[in-house]
Amino acid sequence: xxxxxxxxxxxxxxxxxxxxxxxxxxxxxxxxxxxxxxxxxxxxxxxxxxxxxxxxxxxxxxxxxxxxxxxxxxxxxxxxxxxxxxxxxxxxxxxxxxxxxxxxxxxxxxxxxxxxxxxxxxxxxxxxxxxxxxxxxxxxxxxxxxxxxxxxxxxxxxxxxxxxxxxxxxxxxxxxxxxxxxxxxxxxxxxxxxxxxxxxxxxxxxxxxxxxxxxxxxxxxxxxxxxxxxxxxxxxxxxxxxxxxxxxxxxxxxxxxxxxxxxxxxxxxxxxxxxxxxxxxxxxxxxxxxxxxxxxxxxxxxxxxxxxxxxxxxxxxxxxxxxxxxxxxxxxxxxxxxxxxxxxxxxxxxxxxxxxxxxxxxxxxxxxxxxxxxxxxxxxxxxxxxxxxxxxxxxxxxxxxxx
Numbered sequence: 001x002x003x004x005x006x007x008x009x010x011x012x013x014x015x016x017x018x019x020x021x022x023x024x025x026x027x028x029x030x031x032x033x034x035x036x037x038x039x040x041x042x043x044x045x046x047x048x049x050x051x052x053x054x055x056x057x058x059x060x061x062x063x064x065x066x067x068x069x070x071x072x073x074x075x076x077x078x079x080x081x082x083x084x085x086x087x088x089x090x091x092x093x094x095x096x097x098x099x100x101x102x103x104x105x106x107x108x109x110x111x112x113x114x115x116x117x118x119x120x121x122x123x124x125x126x127x128x129x130x131x132x133x134x135x136x137x138x139x140x141x142x143x144x145x146x147x148x149x150x151x152x153x154x155x156x157x158x159x160x161x162x163x164x165x166x167x168x169x170x171x172x173x174x175x176x177x178x179x180x181x182x183x184x185x186x187x188x189x190x191x192x193x194x195x196x197x198x199x200x201x202x203x204x205x206x207x208x209x210x211x212x213x214x215x216x217x218x219x220x221x222x223x224x225x226x227x228x229x230x231x232x233x234x235x236x237x238x239x240x241x242x243x244x245x246x247x248x249x250x251x252x253x254x255x256x257x258x259x260x261x262x263x264x265x266x267x268x269x270x271x272x273x274x275x276x277x278x279x280x281x282x283x284x285x286x287x288x289x290x291x292x293x294x295x296x297x298x299x300x301x302x303x304x305x306x307x308x309x310x311x312x313x314x315x316x317x318x319x320x321x322x323x324x325x326x327x328x329x330x331x332x333x334x335x336x337x338x339x340x341x342x343x344x345x346x347x348x349x350x351x352x353x354x355x356x357x358x359x360x361x362x363x364x365x366x367x368x369x370x371x372x373x374x375x376x377x378x379x380x381x382x383x384x385x386x387x388x389x390x391x392x393x394x395x396x397x398x399x400x401x402x403x
Contacts, residue, residue, distance in 0.1 A: 002101040002398055003034045007089045007116055009108045011039040011062070013050055015280045016225075017198060017308035018132060022106060024199075024383060026060045028391050033101075033398075035060035038092060040085050045225050046071040047254045065089065073228055073256045075139070079111060086112030090119040102398050103127035105168070109135045110160050117164035126169040126397045128194075128390075133305045134178065135161060138229070162186045169397040170194045172390065175306045175329035194393055198308045199383040204284040205315040212289045218247040218359055220321070221290040223283060224309045226255035231296035231323060231346070233261050238323075238351030240268045244359045252278040252286055287316035291366060292340075292358050294321050295330070299345045302328030311381045314339065317374030319366050321354045323347070337376035339369045 006026050010019040022037070029035050037060060042050045055062050068084040070077035086107050093100060093116065105116045105127045113129055120127045136157040140150060165171045165186055172194045173179045179193040212219070220239065226232050232251060239249045249270075251261065254277060265273040278286050287293060293313040297305070302325030310330055313320050320340035324330045331342040341357055343350040358366065 001034045002032075002402075003036065003099055004029050004102045004104065004394065004398075005093065005096075005100050006035060006037045006104040007107045008037055008039045008104075009085065009106060009112070010044050011037060011042070012055055013053065014042045014044045015048070016044045017200075018106065018130075019044075020201065020280070021130075021198065022104070023055070023057070024387055025104065025390060027057055028387055029394065030059040032395075037062045038065050038089050039063070040065050040067045040069055040081075043069045043071040045254045046256050047258070063092075065092075071256075078108070082108035082110060082112040083115070086115035090115045093119045093123070093125070097123040097125060100125055101401065102169075102394055104394070105129045105164065109133070110157055113164045114160045117167055121167050124401075126401050128170045128172055128394060128397065129164050129168045130172040131165075131178070131182070132174060132198075132308070134182065138301065138305070158186075162188070165192070168192065169400075170393050172196055172393075174198055177327075177329045177332070178305065194389070196386050196389045197381050198306070198311050199381060199386045200312050200315055201280070201284075202315065202383050204281065205312075205317075207284065209285050209288040212291070216246055218244065218292070219250060219290045220247065220292050220294055220355070220358075221250040221252065221287065222294045223252045223278065223287060223312070224295070224307070226251070226253050226258040226261055228257060229298065229301060230255070230257070231298055232257065233264055234323060234346065234348060234351060235294055235296055236261060236265050236268070236270075236273060238348045239273065239355060240265075240270045241348065242352045242355035242359070244355060247272060247355075247359065249273045250286075250290065251275050252283075283312060284316060287313065287318060290318060292321055293318045294323075296323035296351070297325070297328075297330070297345060299325065301325070302330055302345060306330060306333075311377065314373040314377035314381060317370045317377075319358070319369035319373060321351075321358060323351050323354070333376070337372050339373035339376060 008022040010016045012019050012023050026035050026037050065088050067088050068081055070081040103120050107113055179195050183190045295307050306329040322330050322342045323345050334340045334342045341354050343354040
């Protein structure tokens with residue numbers, strides 16, 4: 001039996017999209033191949049304690065790599081985390097290279113991916129590298145660096161990023177916009193990229209949840225990590241300044257900026273902002289009890305990634321208010337599906353207009369946007385559609401290598 005190695009920087013029980021994507025991939029590939037997953041100790045999202053790292057599905061093997069972890073958003077610590085997990089994953093491949101037919105290289109960005117790609121190239125093992133966020137560009141999000149520092153970082157890190165993309169059997173991206181950007185900036189043919197939308201636990205969103213109580217409130221919600229890329233603080237400021245009568249803003253999630261956002265809401269004197277945690281299996285229910293779902297990305301970040309929560313939001317059949325680049329996959333999805341409002345990023349005033357637009361909208365129009373959202377997701381964003389694209393590409397890579 002052919003053997004596939006999945007290197008996964010995050011994996012269940014971590015409540016992170018990539019963790020569940022890789023779990024689904026391991027389970028599906030295990031129907032035909034011997035699958036082994038290498039993973040570090042779970043640490044995401046920050047602040048969550050894990051009593052067990054056991055994975056119930058025993059159709060594949062899971063190996064815990066005792067590597068350095070650093071969930072805090074600090075550059076040096078994250079680099080050390082990436083290097084150590086990458087180095088130990090590469091050592092595993094070196095020791096078992098004659099047993100491995102394909103590698104799904106989803107370790108930590110830059111150094112970790114590079115170290116694994118290098119050893120795969122040495123032993124002629126084909127690999128796929130999935131990219132959710134574009135590095136090193138994302139390193140500059142919400143961080144102020146002098147131009148010469150950015151230039152220096154790019155000169156050092158861009159060749160690393162280009163290396164593992166150039167030698168990959170496929171580079172999996174999550175939007176056409178990301179593919180085009182990477183192809184142009186890394187000088188790699190578009191044919192090397194495989195565009196596959198993220199998916200969620202589809203079955204969670206197919207359940208019949210009770211209708212939200214008709215209490216006259218307008219419920220806005222954000223569900224996801226509260227970090228420097230999420231711009232939750234911007235949404236809080238806009239919601240408070242919009243001053244919408246009988247509206248509520250629910251924020252579900254954890255992350256390294258949660259305490260800051262809690263304090264911000266308190267300082268602004270808002271009594272209509274509620275913070276809570278939600279487990280992965282309760283996300284669909286929580287979102288079903290809202291009227292409008294929110295997301296925000298800093299300027300210049302929207303064209304570099306597509307938030308995984310976009311899939312979740314659309315499967316929930318809810319309208320979306322997005323503060324993102326107007327030339328981005330997120331804005332394109334919203335326009336194609338007619339399922340929400342996209343406003344300029346990093347602009348409190350634009351977000352205020354978005355909040356007020358939904359407040360002034362008829363409930364019938366909001367419901368129609370929600371139905372459009374769900375219809376689009378069922379056509380393009382399900383596990384059934386997208387998981388098979390990834391698996392088929394891996395099967396082709398194995399067959400091509402052995403022909």
